[in-house]
Amino acid sequence: MxxxxxxxxxxxxxxxxxxxLGDDGFRCVAHGCIRTRQDQPKxxxxxxxxxxxxxxxxxxxxxxxxxxxxxxxxxxxxxMSVGQSRGVCMLAAAVSGLKTYEYNSSAxxxxxxxxxxxxxxEVARCVCEILHMDKIPKPYDVTDALAIAxxxxxxxx
Numbered sequence: 720m721x722x723x724x725x726x727x728x729x730x731x732x733x734x735x736x737x738x739x740l741g742d743d744g745f746r747c748v749a750h751g752c753i754r755t756r757q758d759q760p761k762x763x764x765x766x767x768x769x770x771x772x773x774x775x776x777x778x779x780x781x782x783x784x785x786x787x788x789x790x791x792x793x794x795x796x797x798x799m800s801v802g803q804s805r806g807v808c809m810l811a812a813a814v815s816g817l818k819t820y821e822y823n824s825s826a827x828x829x830x831x832x833x834x835x836x837x838x839x840x841e842v843a844r845c846v847c848e849i850l851h852m853d854k855i856p857k858p859y860d861v862t863d864a865l866a867i868a869x870x871x872x873x874x875x876x
Contacts (some may be wrong), residue, residue, distance in 0.1 A: 721875070722748065724781035724817075725868030726772075726808050727860045730800035731755060733768050733808065734860025737779050738850065738868040745869060747850045749779055750861050761800070765807045772811040784812040785871035787863070788823040820871055824863075830870040842866050 720741045727734035736750035753771040755764035786809065789802050812819045825835040832845045843855045843862035849869060856862055 721783070721872060722779070722781045723783045723785050723868040723871050724776065724779070725864040725866065725871070726784060726786040726805075727863040727867065728768075728787060728801055728804035728808050729860060730761070730764055730768075730804050731757065732858060732860045733772075733804055734858070734862075734864035735772070735775060736856075736861060736865030736868050737775075737781055738865060738872060740872050745850055745872065747852060747865060749775075750856050750865055751775070752858060752861050761803070765803055768804055769807040769811050772808055773815065776811060776815045776817065781817065783871065784808070784817045784819045785867045786812075786819060786821055787827070787867055788821045790824060822867055822870055827863075827866050827870040830873050831866045839863065 720739055722737060722739040725736045733753040737748040739746050739748055753768050755767045786805060789798060789805060809819050828837040828842055829835040832841050839859040843859060846862045846865045846869060847855050
């Protein structure tokens with residue numbers, strides 16, 4: 720049984736979701752969002768993400784991390800913050816002995832919905848359908864993280 724932690728990195732909110740594939744299909748093990756305080760210095764926010772992720776990995780024991788690749792847009796400051804968050808997430812994976820796979824958002828959307836330009840709402844709906852979840856988790860960072868984990872498992876089949 721493969722267990723994957725999907726990560727949607729961000730400095731304010733880092734979504735995470737753990738999905739496993741067993742004999743009876745896909746199952747959501749756990750999900751959540753690591754939130755940092757805006758009034759904290761950036762290094763403390765990154766430490767919060769790192770420490771929280773280490774605890775999550777220790778508690779749920781995933782085999783693999785799948786993380787969203789950075790999408791560089793016009794907002795360089797946002798791209799830098801997301802990149803820093805990705806870095807501490809990947810460090811937590813390395814320290815925990817997890818192999819990391821990276822996926823861009825359009826590839827994940829295509830695997831999950833069949834459309835590379837699907838909206839976050841469409842992705843969330845498809846994730847919930849695949850995982851037999853009654854309610855869409857909020858924020859969308861969580862369903863994005865679950866989508867990344869699912870995309871990895873689906874791509875490996």
